[in-house]
Amino acid sequence: MKARVHVTLKNGVLDPQGAAVAHSLGALGFxxxxxxxxxxxxxxxxxxxxKAAAEAAVAQMCEKLLANTxxxxxxxxxx
Amino acid sequence: xxxxxxxxxxxxxxRDMAVALxxxxxxxxxxxxxxxxxxxxxxxxxxxxxxxxxxxxYLRCGAIAARSPVMNAVVDFANKGGYVFGLCNGFQILAExxxxxxxxxxxxxxxxICKTVELTVETTDSAFTSLYSKGEVIQTxxxxxxxxxxxxxxxxxxxxxxxxxxxxxxxxxxxxxxxxAGILSANKxxxxxxxxxxxxxxxxxxxxxxxxxxxxIANALVSA
Numbered sequence: 001m002k003a004r005v006h007v008t009l010k011n012g013v014l015d016p017q018g019a020a021v022a023h024s025l026g027a028l029g030f031x032x033x034x035x036x037x038x039x040x041x042x043x044x045x046x047x048x049x050x051k052a053a054a055e056a057a058v059a060q061m062c063e064k065l066l067a068n069t070x071x072x073x074x075x076x077x078x079x
Numbered sequence: 080x081x082x083x084x085x086x087x088x089x090x091x092x093x094r095d096m097a098v099a100l101x102x103x104x105x106x107x108x109x110x111x112x113x114x115x116x117x118x119x120x121x122x123x124x125x126x127x128x129x130x131x132x133x134x135x136x137y138l139r140c141g142a143i144a145a146r147s148p149v150m151n152a153v154v155d156f157a158n159k160g161g162y163v164f165g166l167c168n169g170f171q172i173l174a175e176x177x178x179x180x181x182x183x184x185x186x187x188x189x190x191x192i193c194k195t196v197e198l199t200v201e202t203t204d205s206a207f208t209s210l211y212s213k214g215e216v217i218q219t220x221x222x223x224x225x226x227x228x229x230x231x232x233x234x235x236x237x238x239x240x241x242x243x244x245x246x247x248x249x250x251x252x253x254x255x256x257x258x259x260a261g262i263l264s265a266n267k268x269x270x271x272x273x274x275x276x277x278x279x280x281x282x283x284x285x286x287x288x289x290x291x292x293x294x295x296i297a298n299a300l301v302s303a
Binding site: 013016017020064070071 | 138139142143146175180181182184185186187188189227229230231254
């Protein structure tokens, strides 16, 4: 079973990388980009076959390592 | 005084830190401890977490090092009142381990910065800062890409209110909130800072403003 984790910065946390990307898009002529937030996608290949158990396990992984919950949110998608 | 320096794959300031500690602890009193060790040498007084690029800065700076086996022992040691300090990547590791609040984010200018900066000493109420005077300006090198200290407003208020800000930048190079360069734990025995006092520990290195940082630790242990 595969899982995909999205890690994003919480609202209100300054994202200098996102700001740089937004600036660069503007320089390329892409107008109307109000804001850019950059995050991470982490794909996991799991031995677990039960969807609920996999979801719970990945949430634990996010809390313990994959995300820093001081500044980041995460969401788990079971594929 | 017995000290230990923790080594992770990618640590690169570990020997500088050991040299600085040996100057105040005496030869033979500084142990190097590998990150896979689950326990620490007996009779330790202070643990240093060195700078570098532990685990290649993968995932987040310090994130993987903070979950390595030795860090459980370091957290226990700190919770029992032991002295722990982390410099540069060491600060990032201490923040990721939860021993210090907040996070070190990418520098606001997105660039790696390597230069000497001026710091003000914000408190003398800790072993690490006891031999400086409050408000004194010292020169210390920085060399980091993720030194932009961030914390929620309540945490910042607590740090200020409890006199837990050790050092501030005179001219903040990295976007750090409230110009914070280094902070202390609630019991003032755990310190994390982005600048490198261990690199200004001998006139031949270009300065000695870091000497009192290490002498302060030794002093606190003698008088304890």
